[in-house]
Amino acid sequence: MQAELGRQVNGHAVPAHYAYVARYEYSEIVVQNDNFLRLSAFSDGQQTAGACDISTNPAGRKIAYPDRLGNQVHRVRITTPHRELVIAAVGAVHLMGETPRVGDLPLASLSYDFEADEFLTPTPLVNPDSVKAAARTAAGSADTLLGTVQGIVDWVQTQVRYVRGTTSVNTTAADVLYAMSGVCQDKTHLALGMMRGLGIPARYVSGLLTRQAGETHAWVEFLHPNAGWLAADPTRGVVINTGADYMKFAVGRDYAEVPPVTGSFVSTGNGYLDFATAAVFFDRDSLSVDDALLMLPGAG
Amino acid sequence: MLNRSIAVKDRLNEFLNPDGSAKPTYRGLLDSMDDLGPAEMQRRWQRANDRARRDAFSFLLDPREFRPVPADWVPRLIPAGDWDVIARGVGQRLRAINRFLMELYCGDQDIVPPDVMFSSQYYNPELQDFHPPQDVFVHIYGIDLVHMGNGRYVILEDNLRIPSGITYQMKSTEIGLSVMPEFAQGYDIIPYDIKAAYQEMFVSLCETDSPNCVLLTDSKFGAAFFEHRYLSELFGITLVEGSDLYIGANGRVWARAMGGDFEVDLIYRRVEDLELFVPGLTDAYLERKVVLVNAMGTGAADDKLVFLWVPEMIEKYLGETPVLEQAVSYDLRSASNRQYVLQNLESLVLKTRQGYGGLGVFIMPDLGMMYRNRLAQQLIEQPQVFIAQETLDFSQHVVFDDASGELEGRYVDLRVFAIQNGYGDVTVFPGGLTRVSHADGRVTNNSSGGSCKPSWVVR
Numbered sequence: 001m002q003a004e005l006g007r008q009v010n011g012h013a014v015p016a017h018y019a020y021v022a023r024y025e026y027s028e029i030v031v032q033n034d035n036f037l038r039l040s041a042f043s044d045g046q047q048t049a050g051a052c053d054i055s056t057n058p059a060g061r062k063i064a065y066p067d068r069l070g071n072q073v074h075r076v077r078i079t080t081p082h083r084e085l086v087i088a089a090v091g092a093v094h095l096m097g098e099t100p101r102v103g104d105l106p107l108a109s110l111s112y113d114f115e116a117d118e119f120l121t122p123t124p125l126v127n128p129d130s131v132k133a134a135a136r137t138a139a140g141s142a143d144t145l146l147g148t149v150q151g152i153v154d155w156v157q158t159q160v161r162y163v164r165g166t167t168s169v170n171t172t173a174a175d176v177l178y179a180m181s182g183v184c185q186d187k188t189h190l191a192l193g194m195m196r197g198l199g200i201p202a203r204y205v206s207g208l209l210t211r212q213a214g215e216t217h218a219w220v221e222f223l224h225p226n227a228g229w230l231a232a233d234p235t236r237g238v239v240i241n242t243g244a245d246y247m248k249f250a251v252g253r254d255y256a257e258v259p260p261v262t263g264s265f266v267s268t269g270n271g272y273l274d275f276a277t278a279a280v281f282f283d284r285d286s287l288s289v290d291d292a293l294l295m296l297p298g299a300g
Numbered sequence: 301m302l303n304r305s306i307a308v309k310d311r312l313n314e315f316l317n318p319d320g321s322a323k324p325t326y327r328g329l330l331d332s333m334d335d336l337g338p339a340e341m342q343r344r345w346q347r348a349n350d351r352a353r354r355d356a357f358s359f360l361l362d363p364r365e366f367r368p369v370p371a372d373w374v375p376r377l378i379p380a381g382d383w384d385v386i387a388r389g390v391g392q393r394l395r396a397i398n399r400f401l402m403e404l405y406c407g408d409q410d411i412v413p414p415d416v417m418f419s420s421q422y423y424n425p426e427l428q429d430f431h432p433p434q435d436v437f438v439h440i441y442g443i444d445l446v447h448m449g450n451g452r453y454v455i456l457e458d459n460l461r462i463p464s465g466i467t468y469q470m471k472s473t474e475i476g477l478s479v480m481p482e483f484a485q486g487y488d489i490i491p492y493d494i495k496a497a498y499q500e501m502f503v504s505l506c507e508t509d510s511p512n513c514v515l516l517t518d519s520k521f522g523a524a525f526f527e528h529r530y531l532s533e534l535f536g537i538t539l540v541e542g543s544d545l546y547i548g549a550n551g552r553v554w555a556r557a558m559g560g561d562f563e564v565d566l567i568y569r570r571v572e573d574l575e576l577f578v579p580g581l582t583d584a585y586l587e588r589k590v591v592l593v594n595a596m597g598t599g600a601a602d603d604k605l606v607f608l609w610v611p612e613m614i615e616k617y618l619g620e621t622p623v624l625e626q627a628v629s630y631d632l633r634s635a636s637n638r639q640y641v642l643q644n645l646e647s648l649v650l651k652t653r654q655g656y657g658g659l660g661v662f663i664m665p666d667l668g669m670m671y672r673n674r675l676a677q678q679l680i681e682q683p684q685v686f687i688a689q690e691t692l693d694f695s696q697h698v699v700f701d702d703a704s705g706e707l708e709g710r711y712v713d714l715r716v717f718a719i720q721n722g723y724g725d726v727t728v729f730p731g732g733l734t735r736v737s738h739a740d741g742r743v744t745n746n747s748s749g750g751s752c753k754p755s756w757v758v759r
Binding site: 031032034036060061062063065066067068073075076077079081114115117118121122123124264266 | 414415418419421424425426428573575576579582583633635636638639677680681682683684
């Protein structure tokens with residue numbers, strides 16, 4: 001059986017530039033702020049990362065390294081006292097824009113290397129057993145890999161309402177199933193938990209929607225035994241056919257491994273994210289962190 | 301004669317043979333103990349315990365409650381030949397780890413994967429390319445060993461952040477010898493001078509011959525405050541809290557004092573988050589206005605995962621073969637190791653990478669089913685948080701139960717302390733600190749409620 005999903009897009013890699021800026025406010029002086037940024041484009045068969053530049057205000061010492069899953073991490077440690085922190089990132093990326101032709105496989109025949117185990121097992125935010133029954137309902141009569149993934153994606157897209165402000169970074173897949181509402185991050189946790197529950201290795205992707213940026217997006221990648229990792233977006237109902245519409249920052253077992261910005265600070269007060277936005281440009285030859293800073297409210 | 305029947309059982313005991321007789325090294329000591337007899341031993345134990353209480357010889361687990369460190373006064377005897385091997389192995393390891401830290405911050409280390417090092421909360425990016433005074437990161441080093449019998453010692457872990465306990469090594473020996481001098485009869489105990497070695501180390505790191513040194517404590521309610529106070533008095537340096545230090549207009553570190561504030565040349569710090577205790581200290585340190593012992597950034601090598609690569613550091617940086625073995629350990633970032641560890645979990649030890657003082661150490665064979673299942677679940681969810689180690693069936697020693705007047709068997713480990721000064725000399729203090737487990741377990745740390753006993757290296 002050969003099911004073909006998505007349209008074949010003619011053409012070559014699409015060059016793009018992205019910009020991200022975030023501002024954090026603190027109620028008291030912060031004397032040390034140690035942040036891990038996953039704001040560099042991921043490199044794989046679907047996209048190739050170009051140069052990336054990161055800047056913070058106040059400035060700190062920076063170091064870059066690849067993590068265990070191949071995500072490029074920038075660590076910035078700031079020891080200048082501050083009450084406000086601005087993080088800006090810009091980068092170049094080539095998006096393949098081409099939809100791979102992928103053969104379908106019977107679900108019962110799937111077999112994976114033990115390296116894939118960590119994308120089948122529970123994580124702190126995703127316990128596959130807790131959403132397995134719902135996964136069977138969502139998959140319906142589908143008995144193939146692509147059919148099952150499509151069933152889960154469609155079910156989560158249509159059944160789980162998109163509602164802001166009711167969930168947090170600690171919301172689990174089981175919580176989402178109970179509330180039947182959430183944002184892209186929550187839909188992603190639920191869908192990848194459902195896939196894992198049915199024996200399909202799945203991981204969390206953090207990135208941007210290139211045609212409607214503004215904020216970071218999240219979706220799923222599932223493992224095809226022959227074709228590798230393929231995209232599935234339970235917020236927008238898109239499977240495999242992501243074209244040049246998606247730009248990937250990082251992948252992980254769940255959100256906790258891939259937030260765009262995570263870290264810790266030393267202060268007697270509290271901190272909160274005051275503002276964050278992102279944009280993708282197809283018509284620019286270059287982009288600097290100053291361009292990213294112009295996206296702050298009141299700038300320019 | 302002391303009843304030793306329950307101490308023997310079927311375990312490897314350093315002191316006793318299965319028939320209740322003493323091992324050759326311990327014959328003289330057992331004779332002295334039998335000569336005293338149970339009743340006199342009980343009286344001596346009472347005196348030694350009173351002395352420990354009067355000296356406030358304590359390790360506070362709960363700041364609201366004073367509790368002396370429980371001690372057993374039967375000394376552990378380490379033959380000088382065994383000690384030579386331990387001392388060489390510890391010194392070698394200290395040099396290799398120091399060199400690794402130099403390569404990590406100022407060179408291009410390629411032994412430990414970058415994600416392990418750079419994601420560590422104790423790695424300081426601002427220290428890149430900064431050479432600490434005399435290129436010494438590790439001034440004070442604590443290493444935990446266990447004895448497998450026949451002089452074969454195996455390393456369990458390295459302590460590089462703010463290793464504590466050297467006071468307990470000194471105090472337990474001092475009190476034991478003064479209350480039970482008979483125990484030393486017939487033994488030639490190798491002496492050592494911790495005070496002189498530390499003072500020389502402080503001077504070797506400073507540009508002046510009489511540096512102003514302070515000991516920075518976390519608080520007088522901290523677990524190791526007894527040690528902080530004892531060592532500051534022993535070394536003749538000022539004991540300060542974070543709020544006593546500030547950065548002066550000249551960029552140097554100043555200490556508040558009744559008789560007038562003074563400039564500080566060296567901070568023997570017993571806190572990890574320096575910037576939290578003394579805002580601006582990082583900059584003063586980077587501008588070489590003050591020396592820190594241990595150097596800033598040393599904690600990066602304290603990650604229990606880094607332990608796995610120390611033998612490679614010894615081979616690569618020193619061109620030597622490791623003198624001491626270390627416990628077989630598993631990096632759970634690898635899928636095949638995860639598979640092996642999950643399949644063999646009931647026979648392994650799990651340790652959290654950032655744990656210390658016995659916290660976050662789980663000896664699976666000694667745990668109940670419920671607890672084991674919960675840890676297995678946590679291991680599946682967050683394998684990167686742990687390392688796994690083979691469980692070792694290490695040695696027991698005897699303790700005198702002053703309630704029953706009998707000898708009992710207990711697991712013991714050995715924490716050895718070493719220091720490195722600015723002239724490149726490494727001193728390993730003979731004997732170390734023997735830590736004794738509870739009656740029912742193998743965890744021996746003071747933080748976990750274990751007790752200690754004097755340890756002598758004997759010729």
